[in-house]
Amino acid sequence: MKLNSQIIQNIRTDFPILEEKIYGKPLIYFDNAATTQKPFCVLQKIEYAYKHLNANIHRGVHYLSQKATEAHEEARSAIAGFMGAAKREEIVFTRGTTEAINLIAFSFGEAFCQEGDEIIISVMEHHSNIVPWQMLCERKKLKLRVIPMNEKGELQIDIFRKLLNEKTKLVSVTHVSNVLGTVNPVGEIIRISHEMNVPVLIDGAQSVPHIPVNVQKLDADFYVFSGHKVYGPTGIGVLYGKEKWLNELPPYQGGGEMIEKVSFEKTTYNVLPFKFEAGTPDYIGSTALAEALHYISEIGLENVAAYEQELTAYAKEQLSTIEGIRFFGTAAEKSAVISFLVGSIHPYDIGMLLDKLGIAVRTGHHCAQPLMDSLHIPGTVRASFSFYNTKEEIDVFVAALKRVVGMLS
Amino acid sequence: MFKSLNMVSINQIQDEIIEDFAQFDDWMDKYALLIDLGNSLEPIDDQYKVPQNIIEGCQSRVWLAAELNGDGRIVYKAESDAILVKGIVALLLRLFSGRTPDEILNADLYFVEKIGLREHLSPTRSNGLLAMIKQIKLYALAYKSKMG
Ligand SMILES: Cc1ncc(COP(=O)(O)O)c(C=O)c1O
Numbered sequence: 001m002k003l004n005s006q007i008i009q010n011i012r013t014d015f016p017i018l019e020e021k022i023y024g025k026p027l028i029y030f031d032n033a034a035t036t037q038k039p040f041c042v043l044q045k046i047e048y049a050y051k052h053l054n055a056n057i058h059r060g061v062h063y064l065s066q067k068a069t070e071a072h073e074e075a076r077s078a079i080a081g082f083m084g085a086a087k088r089e090e091i092v093f094t095r096g097t098t099e100a101i102n103l104i105a106f107s108f109g110e111a112f113c114q115e116g117d118e119i120i121i122s123v124m125e126h127h128s129n130i131v132p133w134q135m136l137c138e139r140k141k142l143k144l145r146v147i148p149m150n151e152k153g154e155l156q157i158d159i160f161r162k163l164l165n166e167k168t169k170l171v172s173v174t175h176v177s178n179v180l181g182t183v184n185p186v187g188e189i190i191r192i193s194h195e196m197n198v199p200v201l202i203d204g205a206q207s208v209p210h211i212p213v214n215v216q217k218l219d220a221d222f223y224v225f226s227g228h229k230v231y232g233p234t235g236i237g238v239l240y241g242k243e244k245w246l247n248e249l250p251p252y253q254g255g256g257e258m259i260e261k262v263s264f265e266k267t268t269y270n271v272l273p274f275k276f277e278a279g280t281p282d283y284i285g286s287t288a289l290a291e292a293l294h295y296i297s298e299i300g301l302e303n304v305a306a307y308e309q310e311l312t313a314y315a316k317e318q319l320s321t322i323e324g325i326r327f328f329g330t331a332a333e334k335s336a337v338i339s340f341l342v343g344s345i346h347p348y349d350i351g352m353l354l355d356k357l358g359i360a361v362r363t364g365h366h367c368a369q370p371l372m373d374s375l376h377i378p379g380t381v382r383a384s385f386s387f388y389n390t391k392e393e394i395d396v397f398v399a400a401l402k403r404v405v406g407m408l409s
Numbered sequence: 410m411f412k413s414l415n416m417v418s419i420n421q422i423q424d425e426i427i428e429d430f431a432q433f434d435d436w437m438d439k440y441a442l443l444i445d446l447g448n449s450l451e452p453i454d455d456q457y458k459v460p461q462n463i464i465e466g467c468q469s470r471v472w473l474a475a476e477l478n479g480d481g482r483i484v485y486k487a488e489s490d491a492i493l494v495k496g497i498v499a500l501l502l503r504l505f506s507g508r509t510p511d512e513i514l515n516a517d518l519y520f521v522e523k524i525g526l527r528e529h530l531s532p533t534r535s536n537g538l539l540a541m542i543k544q545i546k547l548y549a550l551a552y553k554s555k556m557g
Contacts, residue, residue: 023436345492346469346490346491346492347468348468348469348491348493348494349469349491349492349493352440352493353437353440353493356436356437356440357437363468364468378469378470378490379468407437407440407441407444408444408492
């Protein structure tokens with residue numbers, strides 16, 4: 001089903017926030033890479049769960065606790081299906097991408113890393129896929145290696161091959177760059193790494209909302225994403241890990257849920273996935289996240305990807321008519337993100353003035369300071385799209401940008 | 410120059426600023442005024458654009474330095490690489506530069522609320538308005554204790 005403008009208009013009515021007025025102007029929300037808006041069905045699911053399913057899970061013998069447990073575990077199964085995981089036990093709930101990466105950096109580091117070992121990341125990582133590894137490197141005296149990119153914003157796979165060596169313990173790269181929109185060849189990166197028996201973690205924060213992902217086809221060892229970026233609630237995220245790896249890793253946090261038996265002499269840990277889920281889990285969040293994934297699956301991620309590509313190409317074409325505009329990230333494979341600067345105007349000035357016209361874009365370094373340094377810029381203006389955005393909104397945005405640039409030059 | 414400026418109190422200048430902004434209803438017009446103010450701000454010497462003078466916590470870079478002149482008044486030098494922030498800097502310099510430490514320390518800045526700067530420009534601290542005011546006062550405090 002091709003998403004035409006009639007379908008998009010219907011889809012827009014699913015998202016109540018799109019009716020908001022900002023300073024009296026209709027909201028144009030182009031900050032989808034930061035977080036996405038929520039459809040009614042997700043909001044209703046949250047309300048429904050609190051009204052009809054709320055009880056602590058896995059513990060109570062009573063009816064409500066059973067219902068809540070079922071909902072949470074059904075969500076896990078649905079997410080496993082959505083990602084193409086082999087088993088539902090391979091899905092661990094976290095607070096988000098950041099916590100999932102921290103979990104692996106800690107537990108994998110404890111189990112497998114020793115002084116002198118190496119971890120490989122890339123130059124276009126979000127701070128969430130840099131800092132946990134730096135902390136591990138500091139703790140265990142490891143070395144962090146960085147895959148560079150070319151001037152279009154594509155990772156240099158030939159150099160990556162040279163960085164891989166017998167000391168490499170893990171490769172952690174983003175599937176899609178939150179700044180450049182580059183879709184990295186993660187299948188190839190995984191294949192190359194596996195030739196050296198090195199496992200790979202993929203940061204899927206910016207891919208899961210925009211392109212179909214199948215962790216088994218990719219053969220990813222770990223794949224992580226955040227609920228809030230894929231139309232689900234904040235505070236819930238997913239760590240997929242191959243069973244064989246998760247079984248070998250020690251727990252990350254201790255507490256309730258994650259134990260099998262506790263005594264003051266010795267505590268034994270629960271089986272997967274509970275070993276990694278200390279404390280009362282966000283069972284409302286998991287249920288609502290499953291609803292969000294169901295929602296986009298109904299629309300179809302292929303359709304979403306095709307429509308967003310069309311939208312992004314249109315935006316790029318229209319923006320190109322602005323004198324002095326410079327785009328960052330011109331990779332052949334690109335997602336629905338456009339980062340730019342105009343002349344010598346500071347991105348902050350553009351963002352502030354666009355805001356007053358009802359347009360939400362992101363400005364700054366986008367939590368990717370090393371990437372900004374490598375581009376020799378302090379930041380960019382970033383417009384990031386979703387399938388609920390329209391060409392009409394892009395027209396308004398481009399006209400507003402022209403006005404703002406006129407005021408600022 | 411400082412004498413004549415000093416005839417007018419900080420509060421009188423605040424009232425002037427409030428009046429200037431009150432002319433406009435639309436925020437785009439208020440911003441146009443801020444841009445004009447930013448454009449009229451004298452650039453500072455490169456010697457002041459050093460990392461020690463950068464105010465942290467801003468999306469744009471803001472440099473702020475202060476010197477004590479012969480009559481015990483503080484002269485502030487400040488600039489930013491974002492024009493809107495430069496506009497704010499211009500307002501702050503108009504209020505504070507050339508004043509005594511006591512005047513600066515005792516100032517109650519109500520213009521920020523009144524022209525909607527707090528609401529419109531600093532919800533995320535991203536322009537560092539509050540950080541700038543804090544730093545201006547810190548300089549005043551430092552010079553006051555130095556002067557004894
Ligand atoms: C590529 C990438 N990785 C990680 C994150 C962090 O996600 P979260 O803050 O939801 O943990 C983001 C969010 O901005 C991102 O874009």
